Amino acid sequence: MQFTSSPRGARLARHLTVCRMAEWGYPSTSDTSVTVSLLVAELAANAVQHGRTPGRDFHLRLALEVRTRLLRIEVADASTRLPRFGSETVAGPEDESGRGLLLVALLAARWGTVPRKPVGKTVWAEVVADAPEGA
Template identity: 45%
Template sequence: MLPSPTTTPFVFRVQLSSTRRGARLARLLVEQQLEDWGLPRTSPVTRAVVAVTAELAANAASHGRTPGRDFEVRLSLTAAHARVEVSDTRPDRLPPPSPDAPLPSPDTATTGRGLFLVNAFATRWGCERRTQLVKTVWAEVDR
């Protein structure tokens, strides 16, 4: 049963190791949780949220990594939207405020396109410092 406008949103939270394996697991767990909440894996909302989760978790595992510290994924679902938040322990490494900067040269860059994907799939996204030690990058996909 999906939440209605008057019900409490569904919430899922998991802490994962800051590794490529942890990032992959984040994507798989979010996909499974959305299906458990009644959103099919093939729905546009699920596909968008899973793609965003994959990118944010990969960024947390590579750019937000502090040895010995995990990252956290929080997923919530309301009647209006799905929201994914990925928190890591590198608040000194914030994403750029806007993904409107030019893409890296395809001839030389092998990375640097992830937030363009987040911007394409998400209805809105942003980043905030939660504490001196934690930042959260979040994205919402309207249902």
Template identity: 50%
Template structure:
């Protein structure tokens, strides 16, 4: 008979999923709801992780509304708090408008009015990728690392007391 492992605790993954209208209002709401959800998970308003996550959500939601919009169809925001990071997924229903892969994003010309969204995502996220889903859908996934460790005693909330701007 083997002794039970004393140090093992279950891994808790927290998930928040919401469909939003593919409109500028839906994109703004995605950012606000993401910041609010992170705060509820223990990543306070004003923290580096919350601010970076909110900005990534804003950029990906704006891209979904601008480039992935199909009239009458929503986009989906999915946040997951997994061990060590916050995962952001934004899915839209226009698979043919595929963004470039992370290594293929080029900075825009300084006078260009558009083209900075994925540059911002690349600068703020620790990792990101584009996933093809069952047509007609695609997902852009980004991860922001959570400094410190996650505390099982606090339900997976970070043990780092910095907070998220509620923009």
């Protein structure tokens, strides 16, 4: 899915993620859906805030491997600026931002970045989903 690189686009990405999760058997109140929507919200917000390139949208891809229940989230933007994570980016107690990738690291089984062709990067995160309801 493609979204405008704006706060509205990031909100829409999160909303459509919750809808897709419900289609896959994970209602909005399930632990898996909540985790995935939080990850999408953070990665989309980062794409809008830090990866924004004028005139370029960001892309979201969700993929669920049914057999292993591995769910992969990919958010791609046109910026080559890589996310920074580590001791140099830890937010202070009064800071209003700077904890997003810490949340991603805590919630995802794995996460990382890959270059995007022709330009930009894709930030991805993987979650091992619970069994869907009704399964």
